[in-house]
Amino acid sequence: xxxxxxxxxxxxxxxxxxxxxxxxxxxxxxxxxxxxMSAISRQxxxxxxxxxxxFFVVVSGNIDLSLGMGSVLWAIVLGVFFGLxxxxxxGIVAVIAFSLMAGFFNGVMVSKLKxxxxxxxxxxxxVAQGLSGLIIPRxxxxxxxxxxxxxVGAEKFMGFYWxxxxxxxLYLAAYIVYNHTRWGAYVIAIGNSEENAxxxxxxxxxxxxxxxxFSALCSGFAGIILSSRMGFxxxxxxxxxxxxxxxxxxxxxxxxxxxxxxxxxxxxxxxLFIGVINNALNLLNVEDVxxxxxxxxxxxAALGANWVLWQSRQIEAQ
Amino acid sequence: MSNRIDxxxxxxxxxxxxxxxxxxxxxxxxxxxxxxxxxxxxxxxxMKVLGGIYSSDEGTIExxxxxxxxxxxxxxxxxxxxxxxxELSLINELTVAGNIFLGRELKRAGTPFLDKREMARRVKAxxxxxxxxxxxNMPVRELNSGEKQIVEIIRALMSNSWxxxxxxxxxxxxxxxxxRLFGFIERMKQEGIAIIYISHHMPEIFGxxxxxxxxxxxxxVLSERIAETSEPAVIRSMTGRELAHFEKxxxxxxxxxxxxVDALSKPGSFExxxxxxxxxxxxxxxxxxxxxxxxxxxxxxxxxGDYTGTVSYLGSPLVPGRGPAVAVREGMGLVTENRDKNxxxxxxxxxxxxxxxxLEKALRGGVLSRGHIEAVVDKAIRDTSTxxxxxxxxxxxxxxxxxxxxxxxRWLDDDLKLLILLEPTRGIDVHAKAxxxxxxxxxxxxxxxxxxxxxxIDEVTMLADRVITMYQGKSxxxxxxxxxxxxxxxxxxxxxxx
Numbered sequence: 001x002x003x004x005x006x007x008x009x010x011x012x013x014x015x016x017x018x019x020x021x022x023x024x025x026x027x028x029x030x031x032x033x034x035x036x037m038s039a040i041s042r043q044x045x046x047x048x049x050x051x052x053x054x055f056f057v058v059v060s061g062n063i064d065l066s067l068g069m070g071s072v073l074w075a076i077v078l079g080v081f082f083g084l085x086x087x088x089x090x091g092i093v094a095v096i097a098f099s100l101m102a103g104f105f106n107g108v109m110v111s112k113l114k115x116x117x118x119x120x121x122x123x124x125x126x127v128a129q130g131l132s133g134l135i136i137p138r139x140x141x142x143x144x145x146x147x148x149x150x151x152v153g154a155e156k157f158m159g160f161y162w163x164x165x166x167x168x169x170l171y172l173a174a175y176i177v178y179n180h181t182r183w184g185a186y187v188i189a190i191g192n193s194e195e196n197a198x199x200x201x202x203x204x205x206x207x208x209x210x211x212x213x214f215s216a217l218c219s220g221f222a223g224i225i226l227s228s229r230m231g232f233x234x235x236x237x238x239x240x241x242x243x244x245x246x247x248x249x250x251x252x253x254x255x256x257x258x259x260x261x262x263x264x265x266x267x268x269x270x271x272l273f274i275g276v277i278n279n280a281l282n283l284l285n286v287e288d289v290x291x292x293x294x295x296x297x298x299x300x301a302a303l304g305a306n307w308v309l310w311q312s313r314q315i316e317a318q
Numbered sequence: 319m320s321n322r323i324d325x326x327x328x329x330x331x332x333x334x335x336x337x338x339x340x341x342x343x344x345x346x347x348x349x350x351x352x353x354x355x356x357x358x359x360x361x362x363x364x365m366k367v368l369g370g371i372y373s374s375d376e377g378t379i380e381x382x383x384x385x386x387x388x389x390x391x392x393x394x395x396x397x398x399x400x401x402x403x404x405e406l407s408l409i410n411e412l413t414v415a416g417n418i419f420l421g422r423e424l425k426r427a428g429t430p431f432l433d434k435r436e437m438a439r440r441v442k443a444x445x446x447x448x449x450x451x452x453x454x455n456m457p458v459r460e461l462n463s464g465e466k467q468i469v470e471i472i473r474a475l476m477s478n479s480w481x482x483x484x485x486x487x488x489x490x491x492x493x494x495x496x497x498r499l500f501g502f503i504e505r506m507k508q509e510g511i512a513i514i515y516i517s518h519h520m521p522e523i524f525g526x527x528x529x530x531x532x533x534x535x536x537x538x539v540l541s542e543r544i545a546e547t548s549e550p551a552v553i554r555s556m557t558g559r560e561l562a563h564f565e566k567x568x569x570x571x572x573x574x575x576x577x578x579v580d581a582l583s584k585p586g587s588f589e590x591x592x593x594x595x596x597x598x599x600x601x602x603x604x605x606x607x608x609x610x611x612x613x614x615x616x617x618x619x620x621x622x623g624d625y626t627g628t629v630s631y632l633g634s635p636l637v638p639g640r641g642p643a644v645a646v647r648e649g650m651g652l653v654t655e656n657r658d659k660n661x662x663x664x665x666x667x668x669x670x671x672x673x674x675x676x677l678e679k680a681l682r683g684g685v686l687s688r689g690h691i692e693a694v695v696d697k698a699i700r701d702t703s704t705x706x707x708x709x710x711x712x713x714x715x716x717x718x719x720x721x722x723x724x725x726x727x728r729w730l731d732d733d734l735k736l737l738i739l740l741e742p743t744r745g746i747d748v749h750a751k752a753x754x755x756x757x758x759x760x761x762x763x764x765x766x767x768x769x770x771x772x773x774x775i776d777e778v779t780m781l782a783d784r785v786i787t788m789y790q791g792k793s794x795x796x797x798x799x800x801x802x803x804x805x806x807x808x809x810x811x812x813x814x815x816x
Contacts, residue, residue: 196407201421
């Protein structure tokens with residue numbers, strides 16, 4: 001017989017998310033309509049990409065604060081290349097190449113020069129923000145039109161948005177890499193103890209650089225999908241909101257902020273939790289200011305409950 | 319039987335001090351060779367030479383009769399030598415098998431994917447070979463310290479190690495885990511593994527070792543087959559010559575007890591311990607690591623309330639676990655063994671570190687009195703002869719001895735009545751040690767009661783007015799100055815029968 005208590009404790013994010021969804025449904029039945037669920041699935045894609053990149057960074061015991069403003073910058077890079085060439089291919093190649101380079105830079109700073117990731121990526125956040133405003137002055141925007149953007153932003157396959165399917169596929173791939181390859185084990189090992197990982201013969205610096213390159217690539221993808229969905233790019237986009245939602249998603253999903261522990265499944269449920277809150281508050285026409293307060297309160301309540309449960313389990317275990 | 323490992327004429331100096339002086343040490347296959355000695359006798363230095371952490375100034379190391387060069391830990395690894403340290407080097411969030419294969423994982427042929435099943439199977443086979451019950455797929459975080467140690471040893475064996483060095487392996491183990499470890503060691507012997515076993519516990523050494531070697535002051539003073547020696551002989555050889563005595567000043571110890579500890583027990587830490595500390599008296603708790611003395615001292619200070627029995631201070635019983643704030647207000651101070659972790663605030667200045675416990679007393683109408691703080695800080699630096707360029711210097715740039723002096727100086731104001739010191743000279747050079755002993759005696763001379771924990775027998779007998787020896791949480795015996803019998807004390811600490 002499955003241990004229901006244990007399931008509740010360890011998978012409580014699932015139950016909390018479902019319970020929250022039920023509450024919203026009771027307030028507004030429209031919440032669980034097919035249209036709305038489909039809308040949620042599309043809204044969560046950029047957050048989900050950034051959360052996935054952040055997942056590996058945080059499990060390795062680091063943080064990447066540049067992911068949100070980075071995705072805004074990459075969206076603008078795509079827009080500029082589209083403006084210049086009228087096509088998307090070159091823009092996408094540029095976004096992928098530039099984001100990998102930025103990630104490589106972050107990784108080298110953190111691993112080789114031993115700078116704290118918080119400082120390196122905070123600096124990169126400002127650089128990305130500045131460059132965005134430099135490329136497109138405030139108040140201006142570039143419109144993105146054409147087949148590709150429509151395809152990424154609005155087209156469906158068997159009832160699911162392509163962008164959502166891409167996100168799911170990426171999470172599945174990440175699941176396999178995290179759980180079934182050396183690299184995944186090394187990320188966990190480094191997050192637990194860099195010194196012990198090094199002693200076991202792991203090339204810690206190389207793994208770290210890889211982690212930052214992957215997270216930056218995720219923010220590149222997020223930029224492409226974000227801009228496609230909106231149909232325009234501008235420097236005033238709320239990149240830091242994306243970043244914080246991404247961090248909230250993985251933390252709610254059970255990733256230890258100090259590193260060393262977390263599951264991809266948990267992160268995905270944390271993403272759904274954030275998606276449900278964001279969507280419901282819009283749907284219920286909650287004012288923007290209250291939106292934030294509510295989100296903060298719910299996150300604190302969820303994490304607080306989790307923490308208390310975790311502690312009681314520690315006491316049980318003794 | 320021939321030696322598998324043979325260290326010959328190993329000499330190693332640190333600056334002017336000879337840590338190892340022409341040491342010969344060897345180990346056969348299928349042998350447990352116990353290495354014994356007081357702190358600073360040179361055991362760890364010798365093992366660090368073997369493990370490639372230090373390189374020796376002179377001497378050779380031979381494996382199966384052929385000279386080898388061991389300059390780095392990787393060399394030692396390649397030579398088949400593994401060190402199992404007290405602080406284990408496992409990754410908590412990975413499984414048993416994941417840890418054992420960390421860094422040399424098996425992959426499914428032609429894919430980048432891990433072959434978890436095969437790794438678990440091989441680990442299981444190895445565990446079975448040694449008769450150990452452990453699930454290879456269990457996360458290491460769910461194991462207790464005994465099981466973690468086993469994982470670490472299996473990892474060493476599976477990377478083809480034939481010599482295992484264990485440093486105080488039982489210090490954190492329960493009785494049950496100890497039995498299992500000894501069973502495991504027996505099986506390893508049958509498989510031809512050589513084991514160097516560092517320990518102070520006489521019953522363990524005489525239970526599992528074939529040979530015992532005692533080190534003192536960087537030299538081998540005894541090396542015998544177990545059958546040809548005895549516990550008292552080993553204990554006696556550990557102490558040997560007397561050290562130059564630190565002159566213990568004469569003083570009167572009088573008055574009502576400051577601190578009365580009555581029948582204090584905490585399951586798993588200490589059991590039914592009672593003692594008193596009077597003004598001006600230095601009471602020293604001593605034992606081996608894991609004897610429960612630090613836990614006891616912390617409970618007395620009020621950091622931990624999870625005990626039975628009573629602690630009375632100045633005649634009235636204290637509330638268990640009342641926390642440091644109350645203790646400090648009532649003139650009780652604590653200097654911890656881990657000054658970098660619990661003692662100092664590394665980013666703050668020397669001044670701020672000293673002033674911290676005095677801030678409440680320095681309030682003048684709700685405002686901190688700058689002058690009062692300056693006076694306290696200047697006096698403290700002078701009294702402890704702390705070497706710092708200025709009170710504004712960040713404390714983390716000071717040497718270990720000077721940091722420790724600052725930890726002390728925090729408590730040197732007139733309100734101090736009882737000071738609890740945990741390993742006050744750990745990791746400190748000889749000169750700073752003398753300063754610290756002087757500070758402690760000065761305090762006692764002023765009528766402050768001192769409760770001190772030390773693992774170094776010479777320090778214990780040098781400072782104490784009364785010594786309480788502990789073994790596995792129980793207080794074994796007490797000794798009053800000047801009737802200190804070091805051999806008997808060491809025997810108490812090691813659980814030996816003399």
